[in-house]
Amino acid sequence: MITELQKIAAHFALEGPIVKIASLGEGFINDTFIVRTEGAAPDYILQRKNKNIFPDIPAMMENIRKVTDHIRRRVVAAGGDPWREAMTVVPTRDGKLCHVDEKGEYWAMTIFIDGTVAYQKADTEELARKGGEGIGKFQAQLADFDQPLAETIKGFHNIRHRFMQWDEALRHDAARRKACLSEEIGWIENRRGEMLDFWKLVEEGTIPTRVTHNDTKINNILFDKQGEVLCAIDLDTVMASTSLNDFGDAIRSYANTGDEDDRNLSRVGLSLGMFRAYTEGYLSQRAAQLCPTEIDHLAFSARYITYEQVLRFLMDYIDGDTYYKIKYPDHNLVRTHAQYKLLQSMEAQYDQMCTIVRLTAEKYRNEK
Ligand code: GN1
Numbered sequence: 001m002i003t004e005l006q007k008i009a010a011h012f013a014l015e016g017p018i019v020k021i022a023s024l025g026e027g028f029i030n031d032t033f034i035v036r037t038e039g040a041a042p043d044y045i046l047q048r049k050n051k052n053i054f055p056d057i058p059a060m061m062e063n064i065r066k067v068t069d070h071i072r073r074r075v076v077a078a079g080g081d082p083w084r085e086a087m088t089v090v091p092t093r094d095g096k097l098c099h100v101d102e103k104g105e106y107w108a109m110t111i112f113i114d115g116t117v118a119y120q121k122a123d124t125e126e127l128a129r130k131g132g133e134g135i136g137k138f139q140a141q142l143a144d145f146d147q148p149l150a151e152t153i154k155g156f157h158n159i160r161h162r163f164m165q166w167d168e169a170l171r172h173d174a175a176r177r178k179a180c181l182s183e184e185i186g187w188i189e190n191r192r193g194e195m196l197d198f199w200k201l202v203e204e205g206t207i208p209t210r211v212t213h214n215d216t217k218i219n220n221i222l223f224d225k226q227g228e229v230l231c232a233i234d235l236d237t238v239m240a241s242t243s244l245n246d247f248g249d250a251i252r253s254y255a256n257t258g259d260e261d262d263r264n265l266s267r268v269g270l271s272l273g274m275f276r277a278y279t280e281g282y283l284s285q286r287a288a289q290l291c292p293t294e295i296d297h298l299a300f301s302a303r304y305i306t307y308e309q310v311l312r313f314l315m316d317y318i319d320g321d322t323y324y325k326i327k328y329p330d331h332n333l334v335r336t337h338a339q340y341k342l343l344q345s346m347e348a349q350y351d352q353m354c355t356i357v358r359l360t361a362e363k364y365r366n367e368k
């Protein structure tokens with residue numbers, strides 16, 4: 001396997017000879033490796049991109065290149081370190097953004113940023129605040145980005161599209177699991193209307209479409225050893241969407257007192273302290289740029305994305321676990337229950353969440 005990986009890595013424009021390649025991380029979607037090189041040359045991240053999930057990987061890499069180039073220019077203009085505060089895509093020796101191997105698998109490479117820390121979970125409010133600043137900064141750096149971006153995954157955070165997939169999944173009932181899931185299916189159906197009402201605001205343009213990361217959980221932010229944000233990573237899903245989705249997805253991950261797949265539901269819930277901290281960090285960067293309708297729906301976006309995640313995990317369970325990697329047979333169902341518990345906790349604390357957003361937005365707007 002290693003020699004095969006070395007052969008693949010050698011297709012890219014590396015600056016030094018390879019010393020070692022090792023597997024890295026546990027993403028649900030791609031396979032990730034670190035390529036260590038000799039001497040002063042940087043190390044690299046090599047990824048086999050999941051072609052079942054991303055139908056057009058060259059277009060996805062083109063998105064990533066455009067966005068990271070733009071961020072790099074902004075970092076340089078602000079006097080920052082472009083090698084640490086921006087991702088750098090490494091092309092193949094013949095100038096392509098990905099390499100296709102004999103088996104038809106797609107590989108891509110970026111420069112590995114060393115001396116960094118990534119967190120699976122935000123343990124402190126300070127960290128949540130920094131993470132909010134990180135995504136706020138990412139969006140702010142891209143506020144003047146005006147190039148077209150490919151839609152990497154069709155309808156990714158578009159609940160109307162998700163309902164089409166959902167209805168189809170229920171019709172097929174591929175794994176014959178539907179009969180035992182009437183309660184869980186009810187959780188989805190009961191909220192269909194309110195989720196579509198929110199999405200209509202995006203469809204009609206009342207909520208604007210901007211450049212978004214679309215997977216803003218905490219482990220997609222790199223911090224330096226001092227705890228300062230360096231940059232957002234895992235840009236596979238960079239697309240045009242509503243900024244609110246990035247906020248909501250972050251809250252789903254940062255403010256959960258338990259794990260995404262916690263079996264112990266009593267651990268799962270929304271921490272208002274973490275919500276406040278993330279909101280503070282995020283709005284410190286974005287309050288002046290977001291329109292009033294966006295601010296008004298910020299708290300709802302956390303419910304929207306968490307609901308969507310309940311739907312996606314449950315739909316994958318119904319489909320027979322074809323999308324997310326699972327570690328045990330009912331992993332997707334456990335994830336569904338844990339995310340639903342989080343959603344309920346958000347619903348119960350929704351008024352407080354709205355108040356926090358309103359007061360924080362006022363504070364940062366008045367500071368401007
Ligand atoms: C997937 O692979 P990872 O952990 O970066 C998924 C996200 C989900 C997340 C759930 C392309 O992200 O949308 O929120 O799992 N990414 C894709 O943890 O579907």
Ligand code: MG
Pocket residue numbers: 029215234236
């Ligand atoms: Mg991801």
